Amino acid sequence: MxxxxxxxxxxxxxxxxxxxxxxxxxxGEEVEVTSGAVxxxxxxxxxxxxxxxxxxxxxxxxxxxxxxxxxxxxxxxxYRVAPKKIRRFEMEKAYGGGSVDFTAxxxxxxxxxxxxxxxxxEYTVNPKPKAGGFKGCL
Numbered sequence: 001m002x003x004x005x006x007x008x009x010x011x012x013x014x015x016x017x018x019x020x021x022x023x024x025x026x027x028g029e030e031v032e033v034t035s036g037a038v039x040x041x042x043x044x045x046x047x048x049x050x051x052x053x054x055x056x057x058x059x060x061x062x063x064x065x066x067x068x069x070x071x072x073x074x075x076x077x078x079y080r081v082a083p084k085k086i087r088r089f090e091m092e093k094a095y096g097g098g099s100v101d102f103t104a105x106x107x108x109x110x111x112x113x114x115x116x117x118x119x120x121x122e123y124t125v126n127p128k129p130k131a132g133g134f135k136g137c138l
Contacts, residue, residue, distance in 0.1 A: 040066060040068060104118035
């Protein structure tokens with residue numbers, strides 16, 4: 001009985017690992033992101049790996065200098081955006097609390113960290129709300 005339980009457990013773990021590897025984004029694939037958080041790479045990795053979504057909005061601006069990315073909260077996927085369509089200053093408007101919606105095609109996937117770079121075809125940038133912007137709503 002123990003042997004059967006252990007073998008089914010090993011099979012389940014192996015299946016889960018295989019499915020996790022297959023769920024990655026591949027070059028040439030089309031992606032659609034709705035309300036993607038613009039943040040630094042280190043903060044996006046923390047949000048993805050530890051589930052700490054507060055890291056997305058409280059990410060220090062110094063992280064943006066290193067590597068600015070979009071984190072798709074629904075899919076828990078990180079994307080680097082090629083600067084051809086969305087300019088850096090537009091991304092900076094949404095950094096740390098705004099969002100970006102886009103349709104894009106994956107151009108490459110970084111072999112070292114597995115993060116895809118996308119070339120955006122359509123997009124909308126929703127800037128970070130100004131402080132006190134919600135006063136009087138209640």
